[in-house]
Amino acid sequence: MADTDTPHTARTDTDTPHTARTDTEHFDCIIGGGGPAGIVAGLLLARGGVKVVVLEKHEDFFRDFRGDTIHPSTLRLLDELGLYHEFARIAHRRVEGVTLTGRGGQDILLADFTRLNLPHPFMTIAPQWDFLNLLAKAGENDSNFDLRMGVEAASLIWDGDRVVGLRARNSTVAEAAPQSEDTDVPHGKRAEPATDVPTPATLELRAPLVIAADGRWSKARAEAGLSVRELPSTIDVWWFRIDTEAVLPDSVAPRGGNGKVFVAIPRDGHVQIARLIPKGADARLRAEGIDELRDAVAETYPQLAADVGRIDFDDVKLLDVRRNEAEQWFVDGLLCIGDSAHAMSPLGGVGVNLAVQDGIAVARILAEPLRAGSVGTAELRRLQLRRLPTTRAVELLQAGIHRMVEPAVHGHRPIRPPAPVEWLLTTFPALTRIPARILGVGVTAEHAPDFARREEPTFDGAR
Numbered sequence: 001m002a003d004t005d006t007p008h009t010a011r012t013d014t015d016t017p018h019t020a021r022t023d024t025e026h027f028d029c030i031i032g033g034g035g036p037a038g039i040v041a042g043l044l045l046a047r048g049g050v051k052v053v054v055l056e057k058h059e060d061f062f063r064d065f066r067g068d069t070i071h072p073s074t075l076r077l078l079d080e081l082g083l084y085h086e087f088a089r090i091a092h093r094r095v096e097g098v099t100l101t102g103r104g105g106q107d108i109l110l111a112d113f114t115r116l117n118l119p120h121p122f123m124t125i126a127p128q129w130d131f132l133n134l135l136a137k138a139g140e141n142d143s144n145f146d147l148r149m150g151v152e153a154a155s156l157i158w159d160g161d162r163v164v165g166l167r168a169r170n171s172t173v174a175e176a177a178p179q180s181e182d183t184d185v186p187h188g189k190r191a192e193p194a195t196d197v198p199t200p201a202t203l204e205l206r207a208p209l210v211i212a213a214d215g216r217w218s219k220a221r222a223e224a225g226l227s228v229r230e231l232p233s234t235i236d237v238w239w240f241r242i243d244t245e246a247v248l249p250d251s252v253a254p255r256g257g258n259g260k261v262f263v264a265i266p267r268d269g270h271v272q273i274a275r276l277i278p279k280g281a282d283a284r285l286r287a288e289g290i291d292e293l294r295d296a297v298a299e300t301y302p303q304l305a306a307d308v309g310r311i312d313f314d315d316v317k318l319l320d321v322r323r324n325e326a327e328q329w330f331v332d333g334l335l336c337i338g339d340s341a342h343a344m345s346p347l348g349g350v351g352v353n354l355a356v357q358d359g360i361a362v363a364r365i366l367a368e369p370l371r372a373g374s375v376g377t378a379e380l381r382r383l384q385l386r387r388l389p390t391t392r393a394v395e396l397l398q399a400g401i402h403r404m405v406e407p408a409v410h411g412h413r414p415i416r417p418p419a420p421v422e423w424l425l426t427t428f429p430a431l432t433r434i435p436a437r438i439l440g441v442g443v444t445a446e447h448a449p450d451f452a453r454r455e456e457p458t459f460d461g462a463r
Helices: 038-046 072-081 082-089 128-138 171-175 219-224 282-287 292-298 351-373 376-408 421-427 427-441
Strands: 023-026 029-032 054-055 091-096 096-103 108-114 123-127 145-149 151-159 162-170 203-208 210-212 230-231 233-242 256-257 260-267 271-276 317-318 323-326 334-338
Touching: 029 162, 038 054, 038 128, 038 145, 038 334, 038 351, 054 151, 054 210, 072 082, 072 351, 082 128, 091 203, 096 427, 108 421, 123 260, 123 271, 151 203, 151 219, 162 210, 210 219, 210 282, 219 334, 219 351, 233 282, 233 376, 256 292, 260 292, 271 376, 323 376, 376 427
Parallel strands: 023 203, 029 054, 029 210, 054 145, 210 334
Antiparallel strands: 091 123, 096 108, 151 162, 162 203, 230 323, 233 271, 233 317, 256 260, 260 271
16 A cells, blocks of 8 residues: 555544445546536546546536636647637637736736747636536547536545545535535544435445545545645635626726725626625624625726616625645545645636646646556655645745735725835836746646647638
C-alpha cells in the first residue's frame, strides 16, 4: 500500500452499516463535482483513455454562478481542445485590463492582459453554465466520459487507510436528508460519513482514485480529515440581479466606497451584482431596509437608477466569503482540486481559472498511472507541488486586493492602490504585465496534454 502523510484510524468498508444491496460499478477515476475543475479533469482524462465518471448533484448547470470570468489561459485551453470557435459563439464580453481609481481621480491600470504573449490576451465575461455545457457536450461522444447529472457523492468507501471509491445517490434522495454545508470537522481527524439508508437510488462506485471537486465546503475533504489553513477575510457578499437593458462598462473591478462597494457583471438582459459587506453584517444591513440597498446601487451605477426598484431582499443571496487552503490536498486514493483544495474569494475572479488549471494538471500527471490502474501518494504529492506556486502567488495577489478593498467596505477610506504601487504602475506601465500574468496565467502555465488536443472543425467557406 502506498504511503500517506495523514494519520487515520484504519477501517474497512464493512464499518459502515448497510441493510440493502447496492450495485457496484468500476471506473479508472471517479470525480465528485461537475464544476470547472471536475469537468475539465474528466474531459481531458477521458481523451487520454481513462474511464472516468463525473458526478454533479444538480440536474443542470443553469444557475447564477459567482464566477463568470474566463481567463486568457483558459481561452488558450479551449484552443488546444478544438473548442474556441464554438465558445466564441457564446454571448460574452471582453475585459482587457483591471483598473481602479487613483488618488487624483484618474483610472489606474493594475493588470494589462494585452501585454501577455497569448493567442487571446484578454479575459471574457460569459455565463459559466454555457462554458460548462460546452465542455460537457465535447465529451458526449467519448465512451470514456460519463457525466451523471443529479447524482451526489454521499460518502467515501475506505479499505483501511485508502479511499477505494464512494457511494452516491440521486440528488432528490439527498434533499430528503439535508446536511449543513458549513459543519466544521476538527483538523486532521477523519469525519464519520453520514449513515445512508440504502435505496434503489444508491450507487456504489469504485476506482483507484477519487477526485474531490465538490467546492469550498467539500464533504470528501472533511471526511478524509484534511486540515484547512484559513486566510484572513473581513467581507461577505450579497449576490443579486437586476433585469435591465442599461449598458455598463465591461469590468470586474469593485466600485464605490464609504461602505457601499459593488462589482457588476453585465449580461444579456440583466446585470449580476455583488455587494461587498462587512463579514457578519447581513442581518444588520437587511434591517436597514431595501431602499438603502436600492439607493446605494443607483448612486454607484447611475445607469441602473430606473431599474433598482426591482431589487427585493428575497432575491439577495448571502455568500460567506472564505479564503483557505488545504495543508495537504490528498490522502491515499483521494485528491482534492479546485475550491476543495484552495478556496478563493470572488475578488479578481480567479477561482475558475485556478480550478481549470488544476484539472489540466490532473490529466498531465495522472492519466498514465490511472490507465495502468495504480496511483500512489507520490503522484498526488507531485501534483500538489506543481500547483502550489501558482496557488500561493494568486493568494498573495488576492490578499493585496483585499487590503485595498476591505477598508472601503468598512467605510474607512476609498478603494485605492498603495501609493508606491500606483507610482510604479503609472511610471512604468510595462509592470502591469506582472499582475496580468498572475491573474491570467499563473506562475506555472498548464497546457492540454497532446492526447487531449483536437483540431478546430472546419466549415464550408472557412479559410
